[in-house]
Structures are given as structure tokens and as C-alpha cells.
Amino acid sequence: MVATSAKRKTNGDQGPTRQSIKSAQTRARLIDATIRCLVKVGFARTTTPLVAAEAGLSRGAMLHHFENSATLIQATIMELHERRLRAFRRSSETSRHDPTTMIDAYWKQLQKPAFAAFQELAMAARTHDDLAAIMKPLQIEFRERFNSEAIALYPEWHSAPDDFARAMALSQTLMEGMASALMTGALDEAMVPGLLKMLEEKIREMRPDAKRAAVGG
The missing domain is CATH 1.10.10.60 (Homeodomain-like)
Known part of the structure; x- marks a missing residue:
């Protein structure tokens, strides 16, 4: 026994x-x-x-x-969020945290079907109460997890948390908006490299080390 x-x-x-x-x-x-x-x-x-x-x-x-479909959609949204977090972690693996590398990595992620699926759900939730009830709490949870991971992954920004929050919001909003505009034909693909370059330059200007160098100079 x-x-x-x-x-x-x-x-x-x-x-x-x-x-x-x-x-x-x-x-x-x-x-x-x-x-x-x-x-x-x-x-x-x-x-x-x-x-x-x-x-x-x-x-x-x-x-x-x-x-039912609600549980399936909920699981799908959770998986899409996890993929976004994994993409963010991968783009942050380099110790130098060069804006060019990170922006390129996230932009590539936005070209994948997962982003198109997420945008489809986000837009549908605007007028679909049942979907909005699923989407909203998961969006809040994702934002909290994303912000928590971002702070941990970017110690060089710890001295400027407000600037960091603005830099992350600017990057996400601009790139996701560009990706959505490409899908609808509202943005000429030829403009993408120049817009991403402008974003890189802005993020460099916002970095705490760049501001300290400017004051010291």
C-alpha cells in the first residue's frame, strides 16, 4: 500500500x-x-x-x-493582450533600449493579424454593450499590467515617470493609429518610415539623459 x-x-x-x-x-x-x-x-x-x-x-x-460566444471572445481578448505584452517584452530585451530598435519591433507586431483582430473588437465594442462589458475591464487590467512592466523594464526613466508615461502613450497611440490608417487606406505607406523616424527623435528628446545633457550643455 x-x-x-x-x-x-x-x-x-x-x-x-x-x-x-x-x-x-x-x-x-x-x-x-x-x-x-x-x-x-x-x-x-x-x-x-x-x-x-x-x-x-x-x-x-x-x-x-x-x-458560449462571450467566454470565447473573453479568452480571445486575453490572448491578444498577452501577445501584446510579449511583443513589448521582446522589444525591451536590449539593455540600451534604443528607440529605433523598440519602435521597429513594435511596428512589426502591429502588422500581424492579431492587431487587426484586436482593433476589430475595440471598434465593435463602441456600439455593442455586451462586448463593451467584456472589453472594458480587460482593457483596464491590460493597461495596469503594461504600465507595471514598463516601469520595471526601463529603469533609466525612473527619474522622470511623467515623461515616461507620455512617451509610452505617444508611441502606442501614434503607431497603432498609423497601423489602423494603413488598413483603411487613410495613410500612404510611403509616409510610414518618415513618421516613425519623427517618433524616434521625439522619444530621444524626452529621455532623462538627453534632458540632463541639454541642461549641462
Whole structure:
């Protein structure tokens, strides 16, 4: 009996079971399918049967993991937020935190389908009360997590937290607005390099070391 109990305990310590791994993989598959549907047909036409078909699953199999469209959309928004945070961390890996490197990395992220899917949800939430009820608290949670990680990743800005907040807001707002304008044809792609260069120069001017050098000079 002792040996059997010990064996069971060892098996229990081995980590996720095959079934839990399979379940997580299926959930990820459905979320990826939801993102593709949002990009292809928009929020209004992204239905659970369509997502199930896109994922290559039956609707019943999908409902086993997500009981309704609200839970599926909530999980999708959470995944999109996680991808944005991961992209931000990757763009911040260099110790020099050069604006050119960081801006280029985030701009590349904005060209991916995940950004188009997120924008589709954000715009739809403006006039869709149920979606707004899901979106708003997750947006607040994301903003708090993003700000917390940003402060930790950029110690060189600790002496100027207000300037840092403005620099991050300027970068995110400008680049995401540019990406949205490109999708709708409102921005000429030829203007993108020059606009990103202007952003880089502005961020350099706002850095605490640049301000100290200007005062010292």
C-alpha cells in the first residue's frame, strides 16, 4: 500500500496530464480560429459555428471548451493582450533600449493579424454593450499590467515617470493609429518610415539623459 501511494504521488508530481495538455491545445486552436475569423469577416459575422468550422472542430466540441460566444471572445481578448505584452517584452530585451530598435519591433507586431483582430473588437465594442462589458475591464487590467512592466523594464526613466508615461502613450497611440490608417487606406505607406523616424527623435528628446545633457550643455 505504501509503495502504491508513493507511486501515485510521483505520478501526480509529473505536471500536466495528457488530457489537460490536449484541452489547452484545443482551446488555443479555437482562439486562433477566432482571431482569423475576426480578421476575415469582422466581429458581427464571427459566430460560434463559423469559429468551429475554421478550427476544424464540431460545434459541440467547441462548446465543451467555451460554453458560449462571450467566454470565447473573453479568452480571445486575453490572448491578444498577452501577445501584446510579449511583443513589448521582446522589444525591451536590449539593455540600451534604443528607440529605433523598440519602435521597429513594435511596428512589426502591429502588422500581424492579431492587431487587426484586436482593433476589430475595440471598434465593435463602441456600439455593442455586451462586448463593451467584456472589453472594458480587460482593457483596464491590460493597461495596469503594461504600465507595471514598463516601469520595471526601463529603469533609466525612473527619474522622470511623467515623461515616461507620455512617451509610452505617444508611441502606442501614434503607431497603432498609423497601423489602423494603413488598413483603411487613410495613410500612404510611403509616409510610414518618415513618421516613425519623427517618433524616434521625439522619444530621444524626452529621455532623462538627453534632458540632463541639454541642461549641462
